[in-house]
Amino acid sequence: MSETESIGFKAALEEAKKGFSEGGVPIGACLVDKDGKILGRGHNMRVQNSSATLHAEIATLETAGRLPASAYKGATMYTTLSPCDMCTGACILYKVSRVVMGENNTFVGGDDYLKQRGVEVVNLQNAECEQLMSEFIRKHPEDWYEDIGEPEKGHKH
Numbered sequence: 375m376s377e378t379e380s381i382g383f384k385a386a387l388e389e390a391k392k393g394f395s396e397g398g399v400p401i402g403a404c405l406v407d408k409d410g411k412i413l414g415r416g417h418n419m420r421v422q423n424s425s426a427t428l429h430a431e432i433a434t435l436e437t438a439g440r441l442p443a444s445a446y447k448g449a450t451m452y453t454t455l456s457p458c459d460m461c462t463g464a465c466i467l468y469k470v471s472r473v474v475m476g477e478n479n480t481f482v483g484g485d486d487y488l489k490q491r492g493v494e495v496v497n498l499q500n501a502e503c504e505q506l507m508s509e510f511i512r513k514h515p516e517d518w519y520e521d522i523g524e525p526e527k528g529h530k531h
């Protein structure tokens with residue numbers, strides 16, 4: 375990882391840990407532009423805000439605020455976990471050039487679709503990200519399955 379790369383990922387991981395300490399889904403993200411400047415950062419706020427849509431990547435796009443298309447050109451979305459369909463869609467909509475994820479062992483989102491749409495995808499296979507998610511899923515399965523729009527496993531619905 376280059377120096378610029380590590381800045382974006384470090385911020386995303388810090389955000390994930392912040393989310394974890396708040397009792398939320400521990401996923402963080404950070405958007406870095408082509409010059410290495412952080413445009414926005416955030417973490418999943420579904421539990422904290424009772425929000426249906428504030429995943430880490432969406433929270434990050436929100437803190438970056440309204441931007442012209444040129445701002446996303448060459449930008450990288452760092453996220454501690456493989457992005458879900460909603461966040462994949464947001465990255466494609468704004469033509470973010472790269473998605474760098476911490477891991478995709480606990481959840482696989484739109485990795486293949488991102489690649490199909492010409493977005494460069496990098497998986498860092500980071501053990502710390504995986505451990506945060508594993509612990510959260512074990513302790514709060516109901517919050518996790520709700521986050522990804524699935525019935526809780528092991529329960530009859």
Ligand SMILES: [Zn+2]
Pocket residue numbers: 429430431457458459460461462
């Ligand atoms: Zn998402």
